Amino acid sequence: MESFEELLQQAEVAHGHLCAGQILGVRMARMACRALGVDDPRGADRKRLVCFVEIDRCATDAIGLVTGCRLGRRALKFRDWGKMAATFVDLASGRALRVVARESSRELARERFPDVEPAGAQQKQAYRELTDEELFVSQWVRVELSEAEMPGFRGGRVTCSACGEGVNFGRFERRVAPDGGEILLCRSCAQPQERYWKPVESPEA
Numbered sequence: 554m555e556s557f558e559e560l561l562q563q564a565e566v567a568h569g570h571l572c573a574g575q576i577l578g579v580r581m582a583r584m585a586c587r588a589l590g591v592d593d594p595r596g597a598d599r600k601r602l603v604c605f606v607e608i609d610r611c612a613t614d615a616i617g618l619v620t621g622c623r624l625g626r627r628a629l630k631f632r633d634w635g636k637m638a639a640t641f642v643d644l645a646s647g648r649a650l651r652v653v654a655r656e657s658s659r660e661l662a663r664e665r666f667p668d669v670e671p672a673g674a675q676q677k678q679a680y681r682e683l684t685d686e687e688l689f690v691s692q693w694v695r696v697e698l699s700e701a702e703m704p705g706f707r708g709g710r711v712t713c714s715a716c717g718e719g720v721n722f723g724r725f726e727r728r729v730a731p732d733g734g735e736i737l738l739c740r741s742c743a744q745p746q747e748r749y750w751k752p753v754e755s756p757e758a
């Protein structure tokens with residue numbers, strides 16, 4: 554694995570700026586990789602990790618960069634829980650480590666680096682220099698990953714009976730049709746209350 558500074562530089566380029574979140578994310582991911590014995594997550598070990606992130610903020614980009622876990626590889630799983638936390642699953646060993654950023658780290662930043670201003674710079678310095686134990690709580694956990702959640706899973710593809718759109722990875726629901734037969738519905742058609750979009754007449758509407 555590259556050094557902290559090398560990874561931080563790559564994270565800055567990929568993310569667009571160097572923020573406290575990049576520092577925290579790089580540290581979180583490096584710590585987890587070391588604990589799991591995943592030395593080369595983007596190289597020789599690139600198929601070992603699956604990562605669950607619990608927030609969609611700056612640090613998430615850094616975690617993806619260090620681990621090589623990306624949405625497009627089905628190796629990055631998002632849980633919209635608003636927590637600065639992530640779980641790193643090693644598929645090779647079955648071990649998983651959940652890491653949470655401590656609430657106390659901001660206060661610790663003020664205590665430890667009172668002369669650094671502004672607050673953003675203080676936070677960045679603290680996130681560089683505080684120990685892993687000062688920054689994070691981590692615990693070993695078990696994550697049950699079904700076959701359909703695995704990065705390499707090749708599920709069948711069906712067509713939604715209502716909208717006609719193709720659905721991969723078994724993300725459909727079976728329903729009984731009025732004639733007693735079976736129909737397959739995509740999630741958008743099966744649960745329209747969860748649909749995040751609605752059609753409009755014109756782009757401005």
Ligand SMILES: [Zn+2]
Pocket residue numbers: 568570571572573574575611
């Ligand atoms: Zn950022």
Ligand SMILES: [Zn+2]
Pocket residue numbers: 713714715716717718738739740741742743
């Ligand atoms: Zn549909």
